[in-house]
Amino acid sequence: MKMLVLGIGNTLLTDEGIGIHVLQALEPELADWPDVTLLDGGTLSFTLAGPIEDTDALIxxxxxxxxxxxxGWALLQGEEMDAFLMSNRTSSVHEVGLTDLRAIAMLAGHWPERRAMLAIQPGVIDWGEHPTPAVAAAIPPVCTAIRKLIQEWRHVA
Structure with missing residues (x-):
């Protein structure tokens, strides 16, 4: 099973870049997992439709x-993730883009059956290259949740 971990965010805007900071924390361990691809999605682009459509599982x-x-953070899986994206279009700077990517993948018949979102509550979105201490403290438990989810999905496959 091919799995994609997609980190989203702008690392020049403090807590807004948390998706990328989590990806960077995961990289040393997950880089050697052949079934897992880590992808810096930046601030989203339609070019991400291809990698999403080519994966079996998306985080x-x-x-x-x-x-x-x-x-604070939440793990949203499957339809719960979809509902969050569709009902909270203003909950993230990127969700219009992520919602659009979901629509493209669904139209193509390639929205992964196994999918999850780790949503992390920002505190400050302003110029700065590092997350605030409260948001940075979420990185280790979110990384643990991602590793656990990957292991669960491997056993289901």
């Missing part, structure tokens, strides 16, 4: 307004 990591304290 998206992004800053999103999930109505919790800064650094």
């Amino acid at each position: 998206v990591v992004d800053a999103a307004h999930i109505k919790t304290q800064p650094g």
Whole structure:
């Protein structure tokens, strides 16, 4: 099973770049996992439709307004992820783009059956290359959740 971990964000905007910071934290361990691809999705682009359509399982990591304290996070899987994307179009700077990528993949019949989003509540979105301490503290548990999810999906395949 081919799995894609897609980190989204702008690393020049403090907590907004958390998806990329999580990806960077995962890279040393997951780089050697042949069935897992780590992809820096930046601030999203339609060019990401191809990698999403080519994968069997998708994990998206992004800053999103999930109505919790800064650094709080949620794991949204399958239809729960879809519902979040469709009902909270303003919850992330990128969700219009992610929602559009979902629509493209669905039209092509390639929206992965196994999919999840790790949504991390930002505290500050302003110029700065590092997340705030509260949001940075979410990186280790989010990485653990991603590794656990990958292992679960491997056993189901």
